[in-house]
Amino acid sequence: MRFSYNWLKEYLAYAVSPQDVADILAMHSFEIETIEKVGDDTVLDINVLPNRAPDCYSHQGIAREVNAAIDANQTVYPFAPAQTYRQPFNKADSAQGTSTSPRIKVTIENVTDCPRYACQVVEQVVVTKSPTWLQNRLRALGLEAINNIVDITNYVMLDVGNPIHAFDLALLKDTKGSEPTHEGDDHAHIIVRRAKANEKITGLDGITYTLQPTHLVIATPKKPLAIAGIKGGVGSGISDNTTSIVLEAAHFDRKLIYTTSRAIKLKTDASTRFSAGVSQYLPSIALARAVELLRTVCGDTIRSLPVVDQWPGMQDAKTQQTTMRLDRAKPGKLLGIAVPEERITDILGALGCKVTDAEQGGSQALTIQPPFWRLDLTRDVDLVEEIGRMIGYEAIPATLPLVVVQTPEPNPAFTFRNELRRSLVNRGFDEIYSYTLVNRDDVELTTTDESIISRLALQNTLSHRHAYVRHSVLPCLLRAIAENQKQCDRFQLCEIGKIFEQERWSLGLAWFDSEATTSQKVTDGSYIHRAPAFFALRGAIDAMCANFGITDVRYESVGDKKQAAQSWFDQGVVAQIVIAGRPAGIIAQPNKATMQHYDIAGNAGGLNNQGTTAVAELDVAVLQDASMRVALYKEPPVFPPTKRDIAIEVDNSVPSQSLIDTMTTAGGTIVESISLFDYYEGTKVGAGKKSVAYHIVYRDRSRTLTDAEVNKAHRAIEQELRDMYNAVIR
Known part of the structure; x- marks a missing residue:
């Protein structure tokens, strides 16, 4: 906001230069944007903070700040006083006239909208150009000089901080529909009221505004005169023929003025001040200042009538x-x-x-x-x-605060999540963070229960794309795969984030390999086979669990009922992850429709020469409960193992985990571990069949096994597979 240095000098207690004023304000009050020479004046552009707008959107307010800083720091600014300092703006004295009749009546319909309305009739005025000094001051601050009456109202606003307005008294007179203040008086009646629905008023700017009952107007019984606190109307403005005026100084509800200004898209100097708030004590001060200036500019021929000051809450304002x-x-x-x-x-x-x-x-x-x-x-x-x-x-010296360092309360869940992140990143995964707000399609990927979906819906949505809180991290992982495949042919993603309906932490994993199931030739001439993403991801989950001492990890089939509800994955290429007997999550390969929906390239469907994408989701709480927080020492085996392989052909509906469980039981205590190393579906086996091959490790920790013992256990495994699953040993 721009302020005139010559104007400020009239109120400064000490002779200080424009730069001194800027320095004082910068060190104690406000930021100075610019200092500009305008004619014989200097204009300071001061960034007044919002909380100081009520008292410092005026020259008297800025002068108060400078004087206070000087008085409070005399040793810093030891300037000699230029003149005796007075504070006329501290005295809330009303300007009183000599006539017995004010010639005007005021009605405030709602004192909440307008706590105070003061006005005063001034007669025998002559409308002409303002004196040069007044024009120069207004122009230096960016205001155009109009005539002496309007210029004085603008001057008072810039001087005191309370906007005032001038009406032509002759255009306000209306004896019909109201009682005279005194019998025979030629009077006017001002009403402060809410606008009527679609009430129109043409402002002094020539624009017609349509108002609503949420807006405030100044009116006569017949017509609106002004948009209260914002803009006057053409039907009551000052002209060259004006001889008597009504000066208005009021206090309006700041929120009402602000909302009205926004609604009609009209921001003025007056609305800016009223929206920021002004003191209820200022209207009488502003009127007194305006009449004083009128006498200075127009001479002693003017005649000011008594002030009409409607301030119903005056006593409350003073006592409160x-x-x-x-x-x-x-x-x-x-x-x-x-x-x-x-x-x-x-x-x-x-x-x-x-x-x-x-x-x-x-x-x-x-x-x-x-x-x-x-x-x-x-x-x-x-x-x-x-x-x-x-x-x-x-x-004020810069002193570092004394902080007592305390050991934070342990948070096992937070610690485990961080360890889980580090473990996955160390194994080549890239961590991602995704939005918890998703669309309905994302929610329906993992649940079709309308009662759950309705609980996940947001009440106030910004966009249909973010209308729900997520039920799973899987949709977010699929979107991340679609984005990252544009830059990378092979990557692994992980995310630990919250999911909702039953709020909990979830671990999402994704494996993408555009060249899965292919063979690559290396430098020594040999070939490395790239496993399907499903098995690669399962291996990563096994390794992660082993890192936390989780040994009881099983992959079980997903029932038909659940498959029907979750049709986003390939039939048969999905498994429920069970850890320590508790359901922990799911691992699956997205089907073709899902990959197309999320715009993911690559193969989908089946495990033979297929499977470029796989995703998994696990409950972090289940992982934490099953983890061994203290590493247990296990003595290395002394006696050598015996390794045998077994390849079998069974129905493709038989889960691999069931085969492993059967072989472990049939082989007895000497079976140390069983792991899948080959899987085949295709024309070389019958329809509905699959060929699987396993490594079996036999070991006794107390002695070396004989071939006979191993052969006996191996034959028992083969026979049990034939009996249980009608398996063909290959």
């Missing part, structure tokens, strides 16, 4: 003035420096506060009454802030 108690020691405690009581009193006094002694619980305190123009001082900490900025923040 903010009074605070300030502990003498509090400034020192909060600022970190010793502040003597005399210094506190001087600073607050320079700011216009009334300071008296008080007792508070046996300890000495000060009673502080802020001045009426400081609407931002409502708590004792506000006073401490004022003391600090007047002392100068640069005078």
Whole structure:
């Protein structure tokens, strides 16, 4: 906001240069944007903070700030006084005329909308050009000079901070429908009311505005005169023929003015000030200042009538003035420096506060009454802030706070999630973070239960793409695969995030390999076979579990009922992950329709020469409960193992885990481990059949096994497979 230095000088207690004013304000109050020479004046563009707008959107307010800083820091700015300093803006004196009749009547329909409305009729005015000094001051601040009456209203707003408006009295007169104030009086009637539905008014800018009952207007009984606190109307404006005027100074509800300004898309200097808030004490001060200027500009021939001041809550406003108690020691405690009581009193006094002694619980305190123009001082900490900025923040030494280092409370769940992240990243996974808000298609990927879906829906959605909280991390992983496949042919992703309906932490894993099931020739001439993504991801899960001491990991078939509900994966290429007897999650290969929906390239469907994409989701709480937090020592075996392979042909509906369980039981205690190393479906086996091959490790930890013992156990396994699954040993 722009301020004139020549104007400020009229209120400054000391002779200071424009640069001095800028430095004082910058160190104690506000940021200075620019200092610009305009004619014989200097204009300062000051960034007034929002909380200080009520008192510093005026020249008198800025002058108060400069004077307070100088008075509170005389050793810093030892300038000689230029003149006796007076504060006319501190005295809420109303300008009183000599006539017995005010010639105007005011009705406020709702005192909440307009707590105070003051107006005064001034007669025998002559509308002409403003004097040069007045025009220059307005133009220096970016306002055009119009005529002496309008220019004075703008001048008072910039000087005092309370917008005022001038009406042509002749255009307000309306004797019909209202009683005269005194019998025979030629009077006008002003009504402060809400606008009628679709009520129209043409502003002084020539634009017609359509108003609603949520807007406030100044009106006569017959017509609206102005949009209250924002813009006057053409039907009551000042013209060259005007001889009597009505000066208006009011206090409007700041929220009402702000919402009206926004609704009609009209922002003015007046609406800016009323929206920020002004003191209820200012209207009478603004009127007095306006009449004083009218006498200066128009001469003593003008005749001012008595002020009509409708202020229903005047007594309440006076009795409810903010009074605070300030502990003498509090400034020192909060600022970190010793502040003597005399210094506190001087600073607050320079700011216009009334300071008296008080007792508070046996300890000495000060009673502080802020001045009426400081609407931002409502708590004792506000006073401490004022003391600090007047002392100068640069005078407060930078002292590091004394912090007692304490051991945080252990959070096992948080620690485990971090360890899980590190383990996966160390195994080549890239961690991702995705949005927890998804669309309905993403939710329906893992559940079709409408009761669950409805509970996941947001009440206030920003977009249909983010209308639900996620039920699973799998849709987010599929979207991440679609994005990352554009840059990489092979990658592994992991995410640990919250899922909802039953809020919990979930681990999502994804494996993408565009060249899965192919063979690659290496430097020594040999070939490396790339496993399907499903088996590669399963191996990664096994390795992750082993890292945390989780040994009881099983992969079980998903029933038909659940398959029907979750049709996003390939039939037969899905398994439920069971850890320590508890369902822990799912691993699956997306089917062709799902991959097309998420725009994922690659093969889908079946395990033979297929499977470029696989995803899995596990319950982090189940993993944590099953993990061995303390590594257990296991003595290395002393006696050698005996390894045998077995290849069998069975129905493809038989789960691999069931075959492993059967072989482990049939082989007895000498079976140490069984692992799948080959899987085949195709024309070389019958329809509905599959060929699987396993490594079986035999070992006895107390002695070396004989071939006969191993052969006996191996034959028992083969026979059990024939009996249980009608298996063909290959």
